Amino acid sequence: MTTAAPDDPGIPPALPQRFPYRLVATDLDGTLLRGDGTISRRTRNALTAAQAAGAHHIVATGRSVAWTRHILDGLGYRGLAVCGQGSQLYHAGEHRLLTSVTLDRALARSVVARLEAALGPLALASNRDGLDGDVIMDARYEAAVGAVYRGEGNNPDPAQAPDRSVLFAEPIIKMYLHSAGRSEDELAAAARSVVGDSVGIVVSGEALVEMLPLGLTKATGLSLAARRLGVRAADTIAFGDMPNDIPMLEWAAHGVAMAGAHADVCAVADEVTAGNDADGIALVLEPLLRPESG
Numbered sequence: 001m002t003t004a005a006p007d008d009p010g011i012p013p014a015l016p017q018r019f020p021y022r023l024v025a026t027d028l029d030g031t032l033l034r035g036d037g038t039i040s041r042r043t044r045n046a047l048t049a050a051q052a053a054g055a056h057h058i059v060a061t062g063r064s065v066a067w068t069r070h071i072l073d074g075l076g077y078r079g080l081a082v083c084g085q086g087s088q089l090y091h092a093g094e095h096r097l098l099t100s101v102t103l104d105r106a107l108a109r110s111v112v113a114r115l116e117a118a119l120g121p122l123a124l125a126s127n128r129d130g131l132d133g134d135v136i137m138d139a140r141y142e143a144a145v146g147a148v149y150r151g152e153g154n155n156p157d158p159a160q161a162p163d164r165s166v167l168f169a170e171p172i173i174k175m176y177l178h179s180a181g182r183s184e185d186e187l188a189a190a191a192r193s194v195v196g197d198s199v200g201i202v203v204s205g206e207a208l209v210e211m212l213p214l215g216l217t218k219a220t221g222l223s224l225a226a227r228r229l230g231v232r233a234a235d236t237i238a239f240g241d242m243p244n245d246i247p248m249l250e251w252a253a254h255g256v257a258m259a260g261a262h263a264d265v266c267a268v269a270d271e272v273t274a275g276n277d278a279d280g281i282a283l284v285l286e287p288l289l290r291p292e293s294g
Helices: 041-052 069-075 105-119 139-149 164-168 184-195 218-229 243-251 263-268 280-289
Strands: 023-026 056-060 080-083 088-091 096-100 123-128 135-137 172-178 200-205 208-212 236-240 254-258 271-273
Touching (some): 023 041, 041 056, 105 164, 105 172, 105 184, 123 139, 135 139, 172 184, 184 200, 184 208, 200 243, 218 236, 236 243, 236 280, 271 280
Parallel strands (some): 056 080, 254 271
Antiparallel strands (some): 080 088, 088 096, 123 135, 123 172, 172 208, 200 208
16 A cells, blocks of 8 residues: 655644645656655645645546556545546546447557568567456566566566467557667667557657557546646646656646656656656645735
């Protein structure tokens, strides 16, 4: 369970006269969550104060619902969450999947074949759709990247496919790609040069390159959630650290990169704050939450 560490000094929620945003959107890993998987009391209090001032808080993560909901439950989070890079809109309080966009499996097979013809053998995994959607890996992916998914608390235990056909046997929201000898940035760039605008290719973390339905981003998922809440991009401040967060930061009125974020994220952000282990979110929100003087 993800909880605030008891030794956090904490800052009591402010009593603001005016808060300039109606929506605070935060990525999870590397942004809202610290390295140990917790959220500090200070950051919790800043988000609580923002909500008391009339703003909504939405988590927007690359994780699928199946890999997110135990974290949200541990946080006591009850609102909407954008999951799976925008493919899934989840109501945490109701434990209900509201919308879902899947990746065309025939197209995914075709894209994989084109990529391997141009780049050589790839390691593959697929993320199945649904509340309990499993991550299914081929043998290469299990050997190369599987350890990333192991020992992750209450996360589902990924399965290894006996053959690649299993990767495409059920509806999927995205696929993971890995190429021996290429960094995630190198693989993503090479893949985009091969597939053009057939699908989306995004870097979401170390050794994590994802294939998505074309045009699907955290921004599309966040805009859908915002419409349900009656808020707009102009009302939004967003925080992130990896290239998959770029569309969200560009969509928001104010985009904030965490210290240590990917260089591409820092390049588009309106502001760079401290890191996820140094209350970077709170450091941005707190000045906005202080009562106006005079």
